[in-house]
Amino acid sequence: MTLLSERPPATAVPRAARSPRRRRRGRLALAVLILVGVVALLGPLFAPHAVTDAVDIPYAPGSAEAPLGTDRLGSDVVSRVLSGGRSLLLTSLAVTGAVCVLGALLGMLAAWRRGWTDTLVLRLADVLLGLPAFLLLSVVVVATGRGTAGVALASGLVLLPESVRVVRAATLRILAQDYVEVAVARGERTVSVLGREVLPNLLPVLAADAGVRFLGAVTVVATAAFLGYGAQPPAADWGLMVLENRDGLTLQPLAVLVPAALLLVLLLSVNLLLDAAFPGPQQPAARPRPEPVTTVDSEAPGTPGSLLSVRGLSVESDDGHRVLEDVDLDLAPGELLAVVGESGSGKTTLALAALGHTGPGLRPTGGDVRLDGHRLLRLDERRLRRVRAAMCGYVAQDPRTALAPHLRVDAQIGEVLRARGVPKERWAERAERALLLAGLDRPHEVVHRRPHQLSGGQRQRVALAVALSVEPRLLVLDEPTSALDTVTSAAFLADLTRMRRETGAAVLLVSHDLGQVAGVADRVAVMDGGRIVELGPAEAVLAEPASERGRALVAAARPVVPASAADHEERTGDDALLRASELSLVRGERVLDGVSFALDPGDCLSVVGPSGCGKTTLLRCLAGLDAPTNGGIRLHGEALARHVRDRDPGQRRRVQLVPQDPYASLNPRHTVAAIVGRPLAFRPDIPAERQPAEVERLLAQVGLDPELGGRLPGALSGGQRQRVALARALAADPEVLLCDEVTSALDPSVATAVTELIARLRTELGLAVVMVTHDLSVAARLGGRVAVLHDGRIRETGPASRVLSRPEHDITRALVAALPHPARAAGEDGTR
Template identity: 55%
Template sequence: MTSQTRRGTRVPWGLVVPLGLVLLVAVLGPLLAPHAPDESVSFPFAPSAPGHPLGTDYLGADVLSRLLHGGRTLVLVALAVLVVTYALATAAGMLAAHRGGWVDHTVMRTADVLMGLPAIVLLTVIVTGVGRGTGGAAVAITVVLLPDIVRVVRTATAGALARDYVEVAVARGEPGRSVLVREVLPNLGPVLAADLGVRFVAAVYAVATASFLGLGVQPPTADWALMIFENRGGLALQPLAVLAPVAALVVLLSLSSALADRLAVDRSPRRPPRRARVARPVSDDPRPVSAAEVVDLRVAAAATGRVVVDGVDLAVRPGEVLGLVGASGSGKTTIALALLGHLRPGLVHVGGVTRVAGHDLGARSGRALRLLRARHAAYVAQDPRTALPSHLRVRAQLAEVLRARGVARGEVDGLSRAALRRANLPDDDAFLDRRPHQMSGGQLQRLALAIALTHRPAVVVLDEPTSALDADNADRLLAEFVELCRVSGAAAVLVSHDLPALATAADRLAVVDGGRVVETGPAARVLTAPTHPATRQLVVAEDAPVRREPPEGAPDLLVVSGVTVRRRGVGVVLDRASLRAPAGGGVCLVGPSGCGKTTLLRVVAGLMAPAEGGVLLDGVPLAPLVAGRDAEQLRRVQLVPQNPYDSLNPRHTVRRIVARPLEQFGLCADDEAVTGEVVGLLRRVGLTERHADSLPAALSGGERQRVAIARALAADPDVLLCDEVTSALDRAVAASVVDLLSELREERGLTLLVVTHDPAVVRRVGGEVHEMVDGRPVPRPRPAMA
């Protein structure tokens, strides 16, 4: 039996209720016991009788009374051990991930040593040193459980520290402790909650083991494990004296383990009631006309029942490239993922049929569904930084996919290099030995494509595959990808807001608006003669640049002088790079992926120290890293990251996100002033007061990017560093965001340093244009205005 929570997850009451009763009886049992635990009520090992229904133990004490007394210490010690262990492990794991270097090495090697020792030996040694009893056992069990939890916390913290919202906080000058407590710790909650159930079982087992071995609770105290040890000699005479505590332990551990497994595995939302609508029947003929299709697809939000996708019919044929376009939040990504039989958390399938390579995905689940996807489908996520395993080298990531397809070991290397070449990536050993953090965003996107195409799938779903690429690389990559689809017969579903790219890459376009497909047809026809208002709006946004002239004769506010940056394994990224940005002006930094644009922005933000050269703000040298800059310098330079889906802390409300710079820099007198300023900033970026209490998950990509801009503006900066701020947005939303930045530049005198590969952004921002050539920004003429 389960019920649905507000967020749509299932609560397994069939396990929660009995486990709760067992824990309640264990803690409150002494109040229910008919006798004192050490009271002799009959001769030793007496059988069941009215005064002692479970008989007596080796001392003649009532087994039922000792059973009711024996669970409290076990449960309370286990819980206390968990509280202390998680507190210590969280502090150690977060510190190790944050500080790195010798701190990380010391913490992790200590954990390795403790994990390398047999738990029973470690338990015995520590209790011998500390002393027998409950306290000694608790200390020993804490040490036994600690290293594994430290590793979990350290890994989760390292992942959180790599997020854009943490980088923004660091660039803003947040101290390390504040970054860990405000930005990282809230995001450890789901990880630790999933881990807690397993650790509780381990703690109960360890406490019971210590008592059974005589290292924990000491006689004559009642304890379930100690009762087993004490009465084992009379098992043949009075088996209940042993079997009763065994049963209590088995029930407690079984229910706890089952609940932990259910919460860890079954996190799918419950399906809301179906509407009175019958899906059209589809045969399961394994010889498909379409490589993938959805028929009458309907998807809803689990928590509210709001329809997200409503009655969509869509198919893609072998060798065909189908482009899905639409405004942010229109449902295009949901439809694309549904073609693979997958939905994002919080969404549920309420109707319709999904077929891939002729197989009905609705008839499969678990391992069968995973095998079907592995054999026939591939997916390329929008943000490869979070989609690719950070600990695996390129060689291992490619080999993993090929081995899963049964490719012979001797062929793996050759096929891996061929996949890299198809994606316009190096295929030498040096690149194969790189990890994701050693590559640019464009290289990561191309690597994700290479991995997806290694096994020649029947259908590939690509979610904004060119968002991190410059125009030349995007066109080249898509052309090669389309050719590969033609040759192999693979179907492709291309989710994108890049209309020029879709015009050349896609055979057909499907325009999505409000969860429905409102227009379909050949790409050329849809883009040149759109019939639906939603399509016309996208086309107009693409073709309507706005002229923004920079101010004349303004003094240089930001100066980058002779900056050189080298990276291990990569070499020189920036080579004596220099540029100037006037007060109130705009400077666009363009160039191919991996040319050093973002690196230059990170140097200006103080997130990366150059080997040579430096940055001046208003003629005053800035310290290479944020730690050396004063509060006023930190306030004056603010960063807006590339990915709106990663730049906002998912555990914080919009109000808290925007308010933090106001609090950090003391820009408001009291909480009331902070609230008023937050609302004003949201309105300034085109949002409303109702957005203030929303979590980022409830916002579209465009809304998230506006929140990120509002957060940057909250510091009242002089310089705004914008890193590909429109790459994840559709054209209409991207145009509105760029227009907003240009308006802010004119109204507030902001200096914009914009990294982009999108010519439309360059036209709309105006100002100077610098192209990265051989690690240096070189002035270029601006694109012609419309």
């Protein structure tokens, strides 16, 4: 089955929409920089006189022999200016190159090795950073002697520490990506991981850092020359010219101003070029408010009693792609409206438009958005911020990034209250009330924690509490349950229902899972292709969906009853393909506690449980990325080393990992063919000339058109990326497939297709599959066995058909009970 029909990532938001003015500045800066560089490097060839020739009296005015006059030695200023930039420029380039290479090596090494290596590198950098640059320059020059060599060394020591820190920080961010961990689990050498996976993604950072270091090098080298540390008389040097001729500034200002101007132009042109090539976060450009479309009476106030009213709203990207098209919507006080649809349907754009905002590269082209009578799209930025501050709360999708990682919970809430002008003496009261409303029963404990000390569900509730602390009348939630397990998700939605009843806030809830949100929503809006294709009461949409997209979402929301055909009890023999025995891992507290199971070829074990129970840690231990404290893992009866680097190549090849996030599991700098083909390099049975054909076969095996091999991951949809990750794992010819929440970031229909693909591969290839998931419907579709993990221990295990239909442990019963049931939500059981 080919998924070419999956919608690729929306091109509606360009990556760095650079304005024409910025591009013009960049081209001008490049032209000026080239001109100054030519003057500096080739100038000595065109100097009319030798730099030591005295052509006139000192500080003489301009003449035929010396158009710009002479300096303090009577030498021609033009000749000395043309000859004075080469040493400066070449020294600065050499220093920049050395600093960038050494900084990249030390920064990557510190990030990769961690431990004492990281500590040693950082402490040395801190020592150099703690020394004043002038003092360091003076000490080095005194030790090495005046001249270019000493200045170059001193400049490198001044610039190196910051370069090391920049590279280290960027490398740590890249090393956290799933595609790096897959390479490590595959057994790639350190040089290969850093060279293939890290360095290509580090190049933009290195390029920007090189520009900054070059600016610093020019500044330090020129300053050293001005101080008399660098080039010595009678050599020509722009910095030295400023030093030598400063006493004659009133007599012959050109001898000082011309070299100083060239230095200034050099620095400014590099600055402008860096600004054009590496723009920072884009601020929304001031734009005229759009005129309403002709079919909409924008002066109409909308439905009487509506808090939010959207009429004829259309949003386009800069390239003309229509993201929203003629959207009409009303939201009453105290109402919860769920906006559902697949990725790319326009849900998030609509949610942001309800706050008067459009993302980078997007612009409203028609329609009107009214919030309590305020026409948001017509307000200037200051008035729009005031309206939002007074009336709105927003909770972003990912609980991992919705909170500032360095701030405690009370500080997170305090920042928002300060911006709203709430007196500080009321902050504690407002924070406690908001945390209680968000479902956190012990706010006095939570307020002193940072985000990394909270579970996923707690982080999502804290993000909600931050929004609730300002007592909003409109609350916008973007996919608040996508990263949560069924129990946590159900509890969050229950708390949301209670909260809106207590506060009377209107809630706009964005989701791709109709089954989850229908039970709490008053009305449901189904979006497809930027339009609302269906809008009505939740019961009506669930019972009799009128649109094709609505019917597809309802079908995806129906609970799956597992079949028992492929289910069987766990083997207890010693000849199992994969066996884990009493695995335990302690990190301050016990994360895994005596986990044991066995798998045969073609078996499937779905590991389920609430967030924080140890599911992903178990998978990482099997992959060799985390080392268990106790216990053992055997493959074909042979013991596997605890760390993947200590396993032999055959063992690493036979156990393959498929990470959770399809957007982080593929290296964005490599093509699909390169990603899938890399594991083939470790297979002696596939010679190099056969590898392209094998890549095409693997792509077809996972339901992708082989023509996608030439694309970068950014041109693929989430489902396509996840299939590429599966193809990459299959390229190693594995016997065990470790899947970590591979459907959590996908739309229901795409998640179903990927689950069915894994089930088919399991049957056709005889793969043993360990599937970590919080979605019990995935376990039901895969069949096999289910292990319920809680607090690091397996509380219940058995065939999927039995565990999911007749759960025995309290944790299992809670997980099954939390499954969304569209029939119940539609009122078929007589309750609502």
